[in-house]
Amino acid sequence: MKIAVCVKQVPDTWAEKKLRADDSTLDRESADGVMNELDEYAVEEALRIVEAGEGEVTIVTMGPERASETVRKALSMGADAGVHLVDDALHGSDALATSEALAKVLSGRGFDLILFGSESTDARMSVVPAMVAERLGVAQLTFAQKVTVSGGAITIERATDYGYDTVEAATPAVVSVVEKINEPRYPSFKGIMAAKKKPVETISVADAGIDQSVIGASAAWSAVVDFAVRLPKAAGTVVTDEGDGGVKIAEFLSAQKFI
Amino acid sequence: MPIDKQSPFTLFAIDHVLSEEERAMQAVVRQFVDARVKPFVADWFETGDIPARELAVDLGNLGVMGMHLDGYGCAGTSAVAYGLACMELEAGDSGIRSLVSVQGSLAMYAIHAWGSEEQKQQWLPGMAAGTAIGCFGLTEADFGSNPAGMRTNAVRDGSDWVLNGSKMWITNGSVADLAVVWAQTDDGIRGFIVPSTAAGFTANTIKKKMSLRASVTSELVFENVRLPAEAMLPGVRGLKGPLSCLNEARFGIAFGVLGAARDCLQTAIDYSVDRVQFDRPIAGYQLTQKKLADMTLRLGTGTLLALHLGRLKDEHLLRPEQVSLGKLNNAQAALDIARECRSILGGNGITLEYPVIRHMNNLESVYTYEGTNEMHTLVIGEALTGLPAYR
Numbered sequence: 001m002k003i004a005v006c007v008k009q010v011p012d013t014w015a016e017k018k019l020r021a022d023d024s025t026l027d028r029e030s031a032d033g034v035m036n037e038l039d040e041y042a043v044e045e046a047l048r049i050v051e052a053g054e055g056e057v058t059i060v061t062m063g064p065e066r067a068s069e070t071v072r073k074a075l076s077m078g079a080d081a082g083v084h085l086v087d088d089a090l091h092g093s094d095a096l097a098t099s100e101a102l103a104k105v106l107s108g109r110g111f112d113l114i115l116f117g118s119e120s121t122d123a124r125m126s127v128v129p130a131m132v133a134e135r136l137g138v139a140q141l142t143f144a145q146k147v148t149v150s151g152g153a154i155t156i157e158r159a160t161d162y163g164y165d166t167v168e169a170a171t172p173a174v175v176s177v178v179e180k181i182n183e184p185r186y187p188s189f190k191g192i193m194a195a196k197k198k199p200v201e202t203i204s205v206a207d208a209g210i211d212q213s214v215i216g217a218s219a220a221w222s223a224v225v226d227f228a229v230r231l232p233k234a235a236g237t238v239v240t241d242e243g244d245g246g247v248k249i250a251e252f253l254s255a256q257k258f259i
Numbered sequence: 260m261p262i263d264k265q266s267p268f269t270l271f272a273i274d275h276v277l278s279e280e281e282r283a284m285q286a287v288v289r290q291f292v293d294a295r296v297k298p299f300v301a302d303w304f305e306t307g308d309i310p311a312r313e314l315a316v317d318l319g320n321l322g323v324m325g326m327h328l329d330g331y332g333c334a335g336t337s338a339v340a341y342g343l344a345c346m347e348l349e350a351g352d353s354g355i356r357s358l359v360s361v362q363g364s365l366a367m368y369a370i371h372a373w374g375s376e377e378q379k380q381q382w383l384p385g386m387a388a389g390t391a392i393g394c395f396g397l398t399e400a401d402f403g404s405n406p407a408g409m410r411t412n413a414v415r416d417g418s419d420w421v422l423n424g425s426k427m428w429i430t431n432g433s434v435a436d437l438a439v440v441w442a443q444t445d446d447g448i449r450g451f452i453v454p455s456t457a458a459g460f461t462a463n464t465i466k467k468k469m470s471l472r473a474s475v476t477s478e479l480v481f482e483n484v485r486l487p488a489e490a491m492l493p494g495v496r497g498l499k500g501p502l503s504c505l506n507e508a509r510f511g512i513a514f515g516v517l518g519a520a521r522d523c524l525q526t527a528i529d530y531s532v533d534r535v536q537f538d539r540p541i542a543g544y545q546l547t548q549k550k551l552a553d554m555t556l557r558l559g560t561g562t563l564l565a566l567h568l569g570r571l572k573d574e575h576l577l578r579p580e581q582v583s584l585g586k587l588n589n590a591q592a593a594l595d596i597a598r599e600c601r602s603i604l605g606g607n608g609i610t611l612e613y614p615v616i617r618h619m620n621n622l623e624s625v626y627t628y629e630g631t632n633e634m635h636t637l638v639i640g641e642a643l644t645g646l647p648a649y650r
Contacts, residue, residue: 069279076283186291189322189334192283 001055001149001171003046004111005079006102006132007039009063009070010122017122023217024224025092026122028064035070038117040184042177043074046115047185049149056080058111062090062101068200075195076187082200089205092217095123099131101215104208107136111172113154118143118176129176139169145180264532267524271559276566277343284340288347291321296351301611303473304352307466311358311392311434311475319389323348323359325367331383333367338577339569342514346565350518353621354474360515361430362386364508366393369439369450372503373494378452382437394435396426396453396479397501403428404634406441407498411481413442413451413491420444420491422451422459422484428628432477433462439492440479441501450492450500459484470624473617506579509629510572513585514565516593516625517558519618524554526615527600530607541603550599557592564588580642587635594622 011017015031035043046057057079059071064086071082085105093101106114114136116129126142133140141147144156145164154173157164159180187195205212213219239248253259268274274282295317303309318324322334327341341363349356367386370378370393385391402408411424422442432438438453438460453460459482468476492500528551531542541547568585571577597619601608608615626632634649641647 072279073283186287186321187283188320189284189287189326189336189340191322192280192287193334193336196280 001049001053001112002110003049003055003057003113003115004060004106004109005039005042005046005057005074005115006060006106006128007043007070007074007117008036008061008120008122009033009067010036010120013037013121019224019227023092024227025217033066033069035073036117036120036122038119038121038177038179039074040077040117041179041181042115042117043077043079044182044184045147045177046113047078048182049113049147053149055112058083058109060102060105061085062093062098062105064091068202071200072195073187075198075200076192077185078187078191079198081198084200084202085205085208086202087205089212089216092220093215094220094222095125095127095131096221097215097219099128099135101205101208101210102128103132103135104210105203106132113149113171114138114174116174116176118178126176129174133174136172136174139173140176141167141169141173142176144175144177147175147177147181264528267521267528267555267558268562270555271562273559273562273566276563277339281337281340281343284336285343285347287321288323288344289350291317292347292351292355296348296355297614300352300355300473301614301617303354304617305472305611307468307472309354309473309475311431314355314358315362315389315392317389318359319387322387323363324389325363325371325383325387328363328367328371328383328387331371331379332387333371333383334387337569338510338572339566342511342565342569345511345515346518346521348518349515350522352473352617353515353519353625354471356511356515356518357430357471357474357625360508360511361395362389362393364511365395365504366435366437366439368507369395369492369500369504370452373450373492373500374452375489375493377489378492382452385436391436392431392434394429394431394438394477394479395501395504396429396432396438396440397505398426398428400425400427400478404631406501407448409441409443409448411440411442413444413449413486415445416485418488420451420486420488422453422481422486424481426479428465429462429477429479430471431475432479433464434475435462438462438479439504440481447496448498448500449496451486451490452492453481453484453486453490457484457486470620472620502579505629506582509582509586510568510577512625512629513568513582513589516589516622517561517565519622519625520554520558520561520593520596523597523600523615523618524551524558526613527551527554527603530604530613534605547603550603554596554599557596561589561592580638583630583635583638583642586630587632587639590622590626591632594619594626597622 011031012034018027018030020027059074059079059082061067062085119126130140141156143159145159146157148155152171155168158167159178325333326336329335413420413422440451440453461480463478465476534541600615
């Protein structure tokens with residue numbers, strides 16, 4: 001089975017995220033870059049599928065030069081190869097443009113299964129997996145908390161508010177995973193050393209045959225017109241209990257429309 | 260607005276002198292320690308109990324055990340990567356780093372360097388995986404800095420050896436599957452691999468410690484322990500054997516202690532920025548800033564020294580007296596930093612809610628073990644003058 005896992009480098013989850021003053025895009029230099037956490041679960045799931053049967057796992061990413069660190073991390077976990085789409089023209093791409101670019105990179109490579117984390121910690125839209133599936137014209141099995149591969153069929157448990165739905169499709173298919181699915185492994189030292197020797201293909205927008213007019217900030221369907229820095233937390237109100245503490249709490253909650 | 264502040268390592272641009280692979284290995288160990296050690300270690304320290312077997316397997320899966328050795332299931336990383344792993348482990352707790360140091364640098368290194376092919380095949384893969392735990396018996400109750408005086412002895416009986424004596428302050432002793440034990444013989448000091456199941460072998464856990472409580476420390480007792488000829492390490496005779504192992508472990512300690520110091524200093528910086536007295540964060544007072552600046556200098560310069568020694572080691576140029584420079588300087592610096600940080604945390608500094616006093620107490624042991632401050636001072640004195648002043 002040929003599996004692709006799409007991963008994204010995002011600012012460290014705990015870092016203070018900033019927007020750039022010049023074009024209102026995320027300032028990726030202001031914080032350490034890490035692999036989007038949910039994508040680690042997708043990599044882990046791909047490795048487990050391959051380890052239980054056979055096949056190979058290719059890591060696909062779109063992002064600036066240093067996103068190659070994220071590809072390398074996935075390779076050190078045990079993936080076989082990487083494809084890194086890097087091009088200044090991609091800067092400022094929205095979800096539609098990202099899905100178009102990823103679909104172009106993924107198509108024609110013969111992947112049976114394309115895995116995603118179900119959302120990124122920076123944009124948090126959860127739409128790219130579905131958009132990529134649509135552009136590739138393949139089934140989408142999203143928010144998987146369990147994936148079973150059997151012959152040419154993929155069955156997932158789609159996590160829902162009430163439990164889960166069992167959803168099935170024939171390969172090729174796009175699957176996005178939620179964190180319930182597994183516990184990602186740590187890269188081992190042997191894995192880290194082996195990752196250096198694994199092939200990573202670096203390609204440009206032109207190499208991937210992507211139409212320049214549909215990507216980048218200028219093609220985005222929405223624009224950030226203004227932004228403001230979050231206000232610092234105001235000091236809380238201290239209420240002294242003078243025998244009427246319960247009433248005061250009720251009044252506070254009522255004023256906030258909690259009760 | 261969030262206060263714009265840099266960590267001590269950012270200020271020193273330590274990352275800049277590390278390769279991508281070294282940073283990746285450091286990051287993995289740090290991630291492991293953050294998830295699997297830091298949330299629990301205060302409780303381990305308080306109860307004096309650690310899940311050593313479980314931790315050993317997890318550390319084996321990462322590839323930490325004997326990571327700088329080649330073959331037999333070992334990862335074969337650089338010495339610098341090994342040092343950085345020690346640093347991250349000790350940022351969790353010196354006890355966890357001690358577990359790894361004793362396993363990799365003492366027990367595994369001894370077998371790797373001086374063992375027969377059969378001994379290597381038998382023990383090293385399991386030890387690298389963390390499923391077999393090793394300990395190292397050199398120090399005795401009455402012979403610490405002067406191991407040549409050891410009383411533990413092995414006497415030939417036919418083709419067998421019969422081992423008698425005891426060893427003291429043995430990390431991992433009570434949880435070990437095997438002990439590498441050094442003993443007097445008619446052929447000088449020799450090393451033996453003693454399985455913990457051998458008849459006449461006992462490991463007594465040392466209690467009532469105020470330091471390294473998240474670590475197993477034991478006394479090993481040998482009463483007519485009969486060992487086959489193949490139990491002896493064939494490759495070395497004399498104190499050179501154990502001392503070469505200690506040199507490996509001390510190298511790791513020169514890095515490791517800085518992990519504990521870094522954790523203390525970062526805790527103290529964060530605390531001093533949050534802690535308000537007389538209507539200002541205590542970090543805003545010059546007395547506190549002087550403490551923080553001085554500690555940062557010692558942490559940063561100690562780290563650069565450790566990295567320098569690591570680069571020398573990777574080029575096979577590192578000499579024992581240079582390892583002494585690192586152990587002496589960095590263990591002293593780390594202990595001083597921990598104590599100063601304790602003072603910044605005030606009353607909170609004495610509780611296990613913060614890592615500082617735990618590191619501080621641990622470092623008291625690290626300051627003494629693997630060559631006391633005094634012995635390393637004398638090693639450097641001898642290197643400078645050519646005059647040994649040990650006796």
